[in-house]
Amino acid sequence: MSVPRVWRRRKVLYRLEGAKCPKCGKIYFPARERCLECNTTPLEEYLFSGYGKIVTFTWVYTPPKGFKSRIPYCLAIIELEEGPRLTAQVVAVEQNDVSIGMPVEFAFRKIASEGKEGVITYGFKFRPKGYPNHAK
Amino acid sequence: MKKIAMVGVGNTKVGEWYERDLRDLTDEAIAKALSSTNIDPKEIGATFVGSMSSGLFNQQEHLSALIGPYSGVKAPALRVESACASGGNAFRVAMMALHAGYCDTALVVGVEKMTDLIDISDVTTALGTAADGEWELGAGATFPALFALMMRAHMHKYGSTLEEFASIAVKNHHNGALNPDAQFQRPISMETVMNSRVIADPLRLFDCSPISDGAAAVILTREDLAKKYTDDPIYVTGSGAGTDVIALHNRKEITTLESVRKATETAFKMAKIQPKDVGLVEVHDCFTIAEAVALEDMGFCKKGQGGKISLEGETALNSTISVNPSGGLKAKGHPVGATGIYQTIEIFHQLRNEAGKRQVTNNKIGVTQNIGGSGATCVVNVFSRGD
Amino acid sequence: MTTKREIGIVGYGVYIPRFRIKVDEIARIWGQPGELVSKSLGVFEKSVPDMDEDTATIAVEAARNAVKMASINPEEIRAVYVGSESHPYAVKPTATIVAEAIGATPDTTAADLEFACKAGTAGVQMCYGLVKSKEMKFGLAIGADCSQGRPGDALEYTASAGACALLIGDKNLVASIDHTESVTTDTPDFWRREGATYPSHGGRFTGEPAYFKHVLTAARNIMESTGTKPSDFAYCVFHEPNAKFPLATAKKLGFTKEQLAPSLVVRYIGNTYSASSMIGLAAVLDIAKPSDRILMASYGSGAGSDAFIYTVKEGIEERRKSTPHVQDYLDHKFYLDYSMYAKHRGKIKM
Known part of the structure; x- marks a missing residue:
């Protein structure tokens, strides 16, 4: 992905930064510039806790370009505990570990890299909540 | 409001056309459409082209100029893009132009030539651009993955089964085997579907529509001009569209497509029909789960029962409701931007009793449902004969 | 006060x-x-x-x-x-x-x-x-x-x-850092040239003139400058490229196996390079009691050693x-x- 595209999203990718409307309190993930509820702009920075649960998931065997080395990987829709949902990979799990409703937490990983010479995209993935003590 | 009439149609067989390019395919479809009716190319007032991603698939944009003139149609042309609903929306835009009086006849062409990309991950990535590029594709999502997310949620919420979904593929392959223009013309068994390799769990290879090349064209005109071009025009009696947020995770529900509900409601209201009046429908089965959800959200069955009614034979050819008599995207093939036009052409033939071995007898009304992306866009049209 | x-x-x-x-x-x-x-x-x-x-x-x-x-x-x-x-x-x-x-x-x-x-x-x-x-x-x-x-x-x-x-x-x-000092010489015991995928090393040369000389000197120097001796410390931590080197170091300096043992995670995770002695320290801090003192000496090829004395604080x-x-x-x-x-x-x- 192009450098500006990744760069401008770095805070969202690196720290789950969203936005909160200073007027009506509505929260958004990812961050956006204008509140859709009350038209307020600009919005305040809002940091999500990084905790959530799996709404639904799949194991991907036919990936888009750049994701081949990790086949099969778990992709899930995650509902953050603050409400908003997102799509992300679930890591540090084997096939039988994942279920709908499973609590998960933020994990910092490589998302993609453009060959050996291109820029590396880092960002959020998710793993079982309480890692590495989740199984205890 | 006066109706729009469909007076001529033409399409290529869907398949892997390695030896032919975009122009070859559209020229065949346009030539067939023109010759299916007695129209002079100069009478075409406007051309509308539906194509999803010729830029990524063929390194070619500006299709509006590429294809019409090549086939001798020099009418002002416009390309419409809304992912896999590009064909359906090109058709709708043509209707709007006709209704508004900007032209008297319109040529609508849907085309996609996907096999120029030989690396499957390039195809997956190109199709993936119909999802949220930054927040879905960027996380490693693919279209099979998004529909797999929908399918697992559906199974979890409604207790639907892999067998139910597999039966949709089996049914559509059965129909495709009766369609000489279909990409796959052989019936398959439940075992074939359920034992095929996993693409995005729980979706298997035979739950998925193929990578296809194809072009399809229709000629539309105003109701009062229809008989000039054909003795047996097919009329659009209702049309609706719906748009929802692009990312699946941002929808109110993962297993319900609001765009489909909205499009159906609008189209059925305009056509003054109820779901129970419909015996013939072409739905967008890019994946088996998509057909199930389409039937549910269009009101043809209860929520959660879209796969079950297939397993029970309710959607087979000439049963309660004939769903995808063409073979659907699954067997007829899915040249993405052309799909909406292929669906329309199937209904055209069905309503005119020209569908051969797959002819549906309950054919007073025909409906098409065409979605884009993971269902953010939907176009539903209702058709009937003049009599 | x-x-x-x-x-x-x-x-x-x-x-x-x-x-x-x-x-x-x-x-x-x-x-x-x-x-x-x-x-x-x-x-x-x-x-x-x-x-x-x-x-x-x-x-x-x-x-x-x-x-x-x-x-x-x-x-x-x-x-x-x-x-x-x-x-x-x-x-x-x-x-x-x-x-x-x-x-x-x-x-x-x-x-x-x-x-x-x-x-x-x-x-x-x-x-x-x-x-x-x-x-x-x-x-x-x-x-x-x-x-x-x-x-x-x-x-x-x-x-x-x-x-x-x-x-x-x-x-x-x-934990407080009570004192730190280093030893550095130019000793090419391990290196990786620009563009090379894998590092090269001097085999047995990485031992005596490299690891041991620097780690022992740094540890002895810091004890001398602070007037401490091995028995003043609850724990010692040394760079752990393997278990053998830190064990020999502890022995030569007069520390017991027990003082070293909690930091020896190399047995289960190998040599984490830049993280090695630091993870060893963290393993000690995970179990240490307030006012425990810890002597630590890292080692970097090339070569040098950074020595530290820590005191664990209340509330840990x-x-x-x-x-x-x-x-x-x-x-x-x-x-x-x-x-x-x-x-x-x-x-x-x-």
């Missing part, structure tokens, strides 16, 4: 990837007697990063743990140093990724450090100096590596992955509950065979 201003660790965090490969399994590939190799190194298995993990990701994970334990506003961190010999980019800092990820940007300085296995402790000394001179409230020093050993080379048995972050400040300490038991311990990471593991290991480490040409 005035209390002396103390500089030290306000939070520490580690991260160790969950994958392991047994020394035995690596030995099998190269036709070596696994049990003997394992025994001579004192290493049974080593950690392996996931395919989407690298030095930057594990540095961020460790840093997040350290900041969480310290419970401070990350905007007050005015220096971020990442020491590693496996930075993902040759040019473009790892430290900026970490700084951004923990929310320390933009009012901070950041830099990548390289000094083989002691680049992390070099960062600790830099933060210590900056905080001591009141240039800043907090500085973050990280040692992190996803190290590579040439297939079939002796280093392949131990070169592993791990990260440790120490947040340095002057208030609310979990409560503070360390907030983050995973070294043992937690040691316990959560998933074994790879050599072919999967080769895939994880990019040793398969694609």
